[in-house]
Amino acid sequence: GESVGLHLPTLSVQEGDNSIINCAYSNSASDYFIWYKQESGKGPQFIIDIRSNMDKRQGQRVTVLLNKTVKHLSLQIAATQPGDSAVYFCAESTMNYGGSQGNLIFGKGTKLSVKP
Amino acid sequence: GAGVSQSPSNKVTEKGKDVELRCDPISGHTALYWYRQSLGQGLEFLIYFQGNSAPDKSGLPSDRFSAERTGGSVSTLTIQRTQQEDSAVYLCASRAGGRDTEAFFGQGTRLTVV
Numbered sequence: 001g002e003s004v005g006l007h008l009p010t011l012s013v014q015e016g017d018n019s020i021i022n023c024a025y026s027n028s029a030s031d032y033f034i035w036y037k038q039e040s041g042k043g044p045q046f047i048i049d050i051r052s053n054m055d056k057r058q059g060q061r062v063t064v065l066l067n068k069t070v071k072h073l074s075l076q077i078a079a080t081q082p083g084d085s086a087v088y089f090c091a092e093s094t095m096n097y098g099g100s101q102g103n104l105i106f107g108k109g110t111k112l113s114v115k116p
Numbered sequence: 117g118a119g120v121s122q123s124p125s126n127k128v129t130e131k132g133k134d135v136e137l138r139c140d141p142i143s144g145h146t147a148l149y150w151y152r153q154s155l156g157q158g159l160e161f162l163i164y165f166q167g168n169s170a171p172d173k174s175g176l177p178s179d180r181f182s183a184e185r186t187g188g189s190v191s192t193l194t195i196q197r198t199q200q201e202d203s204a205v206y207l208c209a210s211r212a213g214g215r216d217t218e219a220f221f222g223q224g225t226r227l228t229v230v
Contacts, residue, residue, distance in 0.1 A: 032215075036221075043207055043222055044159070046219075049216065051216055089158065089159065091219075093216075095215060101146065101166060101213065103172055104209070105161055106158055106161070107158065108158045109158045109159075
């Protein structure tokens with residue numbers, strides 16, 4: 001189940017189950033979204049991205065869903081494995097006037113714990 | 117290597133000293149970001165550079181924090197008169213120009229103020 005502690009919320013799942021990690025973003029003008037995975041002692045690593053003109057995108061074992069109406073993102077991981085144990089962050093971004101990359105703001109993160 | 121490189125990987129400093137943290141972005145990336153991550157916490161935005169534009173400094177927590185990016189490449193984050201609450205991992209990321217590209221992160225610098 002999911003719990004919120006003093007630090008990051010934690011989601012515990014059994015190996016082989018599907019995981020769903022949720023994220024609420026803040027800026028209705030954000031038009032590009034990214035999910036990152038961060039393992040202990042490492043920098044965040046890209047998992048999958050989605051543009052605001054899409055509501056779903058699939059990768060290998062991962063799917064991202066975007067609901068702009070309620071400013072919500074979710075990351076679905078199929079057949080979760082012990083190697084998926086990490087902290088997952090969503091990030092939102094906008095384009096600057098003129099087309100350059102804008103700021104990249106991260107959500108609070110969720111710790112995924114996979115039980116063998 | 118071709119990734120984002122940060123140095124040092126670890127830094128222990130005495131309270132009140134100044135520290136400089138370095139970030140070498142991926143060659144050709146126009147955007148560079150600095151974040152701070154306290155133990156068990158999320159990524160707190162500090163500052164971002166985009167090409168030759170003025171940097172967005174809105175995330176810097178106090179005037180003890182500053183950053184430069186020389187020649188559109190290497191960046192240095194400076195913390196003056198360090199305090200114990202500055203202890204954290206400082207992460208740097210860079211992004212290519214153009215639309216909708218992901219940011220690539222370095223391994224971070226773990227700063228400990230004693």
